[in-house]
Amino acid sequence: MNTSTDRHPFSRVMVASAGGIGLAPLTRFARQFTDADARFRLVDIVCNPATLYPALILSYPDWCEAHRAMVHGAQASLRETADAVRDVVTAPDTELIDLTALRQGAAEALAHAAAQWHADLIAVAAHPCEHRRAGRVDPEELVASAHCPILYMPSVSSEPNDAVVRRVLVAIDGSDTALDALRAALGIAPQDARVKVVYAADDCFAWREWLPFDVVSQHRARVLCRGAAMLEQSRRPAEAALLDFDDDSGDASTAILAEAQRWQADLIVMGSHGMRGAPHPLPGHVTARTLRDASCAVLVCPRAMPPSRAGSRQDAAPAAGADETVPFYL
Structure with a gap:
């Protein structure tokens, strides 16, 4: 990467x-x-x-x-x-x-x-x-x-006085998609904007029963270190933190939104692990819940697709034929 x-x-x-x-x-x-x-x-x-x-x-x-x-x-x-x-x-x-x-x-x-x-x-x-x-x-x-x-x-932040981005919150979970989202955030954020990277993943039930707490903690620390290294290269006001969950549910989206509100973030940046190619695709569940409940703007970076696959998606899109241009009031 x-x-x-x-x-x-x-x-x-x-x-x-x-x-x-x-x-x-x-x-x-x-x-x-x-x-x-x-x-x-x-x-x-x-x-x-x-x-x-x-x-x-x-x-x-x-x-x-x-x-x-x-x-x-x-x-x-x-x-x-x-x-x-x-x-x-x-x-x-x-x-x-x-x-x-x-x-x-x-x-x-x-x-x-x-x-x-x-x-x-x-x-x-x-x-x-x-x-x-x-x-x-x-x-x-x-x-x-x-x-x-x-x-x-979101509609609650669509007024002109909310236009300036001064604080960007980036949520990462150790995946390449999330770290690519961090790289994108550093690439597009205004130079004077502060960037905060937080670790957030729904891993309590997935890991707690199978791995020792020390192993989980070490993984979180390594992820934040990778994020902190990217922040250091950016040479901008930045910080990294591990989010604290209020309960045992491991609800990462709730923690992200709470931190965004506490830190007064103007923009949340995160990656999406959603499955593509399904008849009714959905983004990752953390991303979906964050989009649904956010009170500030959210930038979601999808998984990078190989050029061949991206081309096949565009070629597979239905062409506008005679039947598709006729109004259909149903």
Whole structure:
């Protein structure tokens, strides 16, 4: 594994949300982690109106008219957002993902669009209204489906005054994926940001009954030493710590979130060990719970895929044929 900590900011960023909610503040937030000449693509996801308002499915006379109105509103919203962020992004691209025409879920459609555009970061904003769940981007599903890192902004922190990243919390467990996430964090974090590396893994039940406590402690110490060595190379304000679990459950996500709140972290960075290739892939359970309950932004770095496998995923994506472009109101 490469342990270099040189800066490698992102250069092609896709910023997306359902209904255009939070696109402008999310774009400003993601700008901190990019090249000066990075390209941005703003994406608005329009869901199927029949799934958005299921209670009206028997009484609404014309779903086509509702769909056209939603598409028109999304296009206008994208133009307004592109104008609003021109002070930080020069000439951003825009794209509208119409789930009705694609007959796909939001996460699947967004992951495919990002692969087609060769994005190296997908930034998504949470939707504050649960009734829009039909069109929202599920960050857990997106992490497991996408080929590149995912930056997730919860709705509680999507305001412009939360844009500056001063404290970055990185959770590692000794795996190459987690240490790659640390290297990515050191590569994209602002130079004046503080970085804190913590060991956190759901290993109580997995190890406690089979290995002596000293062996477990030595493993944790070795992991933190590897992280501390990378921090030292970065030459930035940094620290490393072992998280204390409050009970015997070994719930790493709870410990990570508690530490992020106590330390007032602006960004949590972690790797994902999720299984890919399954019909309904999921990220690692620690990552999933952290995404679900975080009150600050979360950057998830997936496992690195061999070029041949990455190519096969893109080639296997369904092509847009005649049937796939016909609106499907079910």
